[in-house]
Every structure is written in structure tokens, then in C-alpha cells.
Amino acid sequence: MTQDNKEIEHLRTIKSFVIRSGRMTLGQEKAFQDLWSLYGVEADEQIIDFNQLFPRSAQVILEIGFGMGDSLLEIAKNHPENNYLGIEVHKPGVGRLLANIHEHSLTNIKLMKFDAVEVLKKQIKDNSLSAVYLFFPDPWHKTRHQKRRIVKDEFIQLIRQKLVINGQFHIATDWEHYAKKILQAMQQASGFINCAHQDRAYQDSAKQNDDYIPRPDYRPKTKFERRGERLGHDVWDILFQKNSDIS
DSSP states (O other): OOHHHHHHHHHHTOOSOOOOOOOOOHHHHHHHHHHHHHHBOOOSSSOOOHHHHSSSOOOEEEEEOOTTSHHHHHHHHHOTTSEEEEEOOOHHHHHHHHHHHHHTTOSSEEEEOSOHHHHHHHHSOTTOEEEEEEESOOOOOSGGGGGGOSOSHHHHHHHHHHEEEEEEEEEEESOHHHHHHHHHHHHHSTTEEEGGGTOHHHHHHOSTTTTSBOOOTTSOOOHHHHHHHHTTOOOEEEEEEEOSOOO
16 A cells, blocks of 8 residues: 555545443433333444334434434424434433333334444435434534544535435534535535525525525424523534435
8 A cells, every 4th residue: 555545545434423432321221221222223344224224214313413312202292203223333322312202102212322424324225314414523622633623525425326316415504614614615615505595485584695594494493502592602503305316
């Protein structure tokens, strides 16, 4: 392998996340032991068959990095007509959501604990997702860390590959600089259109130059977001729709 190829391979292995240490509660540990077989999906090389994974056929929405799972739980409760697949690497968050799914007797959520990029590449069928949610990804605000940011062209095109035609990619962030970078990357990406430019309702209430949308009703506010609002922080919602397949 040449030096150039070694450098390219190194860049490909840079992760957009760090698995942070965190102690699990006894309840979260018990949820893993008792409930993973019911709601968990193993990471392997097999394409996931959504018709077998969920008890009924419906459109499938993927959330990447659901944190402690409160938003995904509320979304799934409020929209039983959809099926949801959540991916998170933080084990306490997965354990908490497992317990909450069971407590609310939800059948439309399944969870994975793995690198979302690898899952997308190896286990998600092309043209199979109705939407992908990426809420509050790590902004990696220090310049030396920004290479870890997940929303880059390769990732955007991977999302496009997995979305159905007219499927949507919804990103929310509370870092204005990152919002501008995400918006720029999405605008430059082929195969997507900005929903803020297509929907009159979004246009009428969009911020700044119509590039962002107001928070949709389906995205609940997190405690973190409400606290930020009290401190005067803003949130930018970015919504793009796939309008063509990979050429």
C-alpha cells in the first residue's frame, strides 16, 4: 500500500463519534439482559428485512444517534403508523430506551448499538427508508476535530442511496456555524432538494433566507433544547428531500 493510500484509509476510519464511558444503572443493565432479544438488532453483514423485523408493514424511519432516546420514544408513540429503527453507540441510552419501549408496549421501534455508517453500508437496503433523522449531531466545534463531523458529501450520498424517492433527510443542530456548513453541504449534494424552497408553509415561516424550516410538529423539543431556548440559544432545522436515484 502506498503512503497516499495509507492516508486515505486512515481518513476513512475516522469516526464521527467517541464512545464515552458512562455507568449504566441497574435498570439499564437489566433492560439489556431481558429486552435486547425483543427490541434489539444485531450488527452483522446481513441486509435487514424490515418486513420480518417489524410486526406490520409500514414506512421505516431511521434515527441516527438517539442519545437517551426520549425524542425517539415520543415520536414513535405519536406516530404508530410508522416503523422506527434507532442507532446509538452509547450503551446507557440504549438501555434506557429499551426499558421505555417495553414500558409503553411499543411494537414499532427496534434498536441497534453500532456505528451507523457501517450499518447503512452493510445492512440497510437501497431505496428502503422513508426518512432519516439526525438530531443534534456532535458539532466537533474545535477546528482540529471538525474532520469528525458526520455530515459530509460521502455520508450524504450514502443517505441518498438508502432513501426512497421523495424520502427526507432531517437534520437539527443548535450550533449556527455547523448549521451553515451542513446547509452548504446539502445544497451542493446531487439528488436532493431543499424542502424549505418547495413548501409554501415552510417558506412563510422559515428563518433568514428561506433555507431553514421551523421545527416540525413531529420533532419534540428536548430538555436540552428547552434549556437552550431559555438562555437565548437557537436551533436550526434542515430538511432535504431525495429527488433522484444514484446515477
